[in-house]
Amino acid sequence: MAPRCATPCSTSCPSCARRCAPLFEADMANWELAPDGARSFNAWARTSPHVVYFSVGTLATEAGAWCCNGTDRAIAPVQTSNYQYARADMIPYFKTYAGEWIVPSMRQHGMGGYTQGAPGRVRVDSSWFANDGVVNTASMRAPNGHPVRDYDGTAIKGSWNFLGNYPGYDHFDILNWPNKGPSADPVYERISDILFAL
Secondary structure: OOOOOOOOOOOOOHHHHHHOHHHHHOOHHHHHHOHHHHHHHHHHOOOOOOOOEEEEEEEOEEEOOOOOOOEOOOOOOOOOOOOEEEEOOOOHHHHHHHOOEOOOOOOOEOOOOOOEOOOOOOOEOHHHOOEOOOOEHHHHOOOOOOOEEEOOOOOOOOOEEEEEEEEOOOOOHHHOOOOOOOOOHHHHHHHHHHHHOO
16 A cells, blocks of 8 residues: 555655646636636545535526516527526626626637536536526535435534525625615525534
């Protein structure tokens, strides 16, 4: 058996260097925020059996419609129900990336329409279309491959306790950033009540 390294990813250890090569070759934030990098990160950053984890999902897109939904028609005047589009109250900067296409580039899919299925890569399908302008809603439940459950009033250690999706909240609304969107105060009051009851 090979000796264990003092650090999880050491460049001086040939075994670690091969295993962690993508971590050393990439900007860490860009790598970890992309599906393939998140898969590598989640493989070694495991859920502790001694910690109570909570997660919430935010959703600031809607399925496309020919008319009369809450999306921003200036960004996406023509829509199809196969994709997601930015809500009108989403922070303006996020709107350009959240929908079917990155605006103004009509040749590159935004989060609301991006798929990826190349061999060896993380499969990204339509279940990833719903998003908050920055992160897809499906990924907010828990790190992929980690234990997760819907919170039922009892918090369980060693598992992500998912508190549900909050429709209408974009990535900054949940932080209570000044915006037209909803206040996150009720979300944090609920979480505080849960934490104080532990």
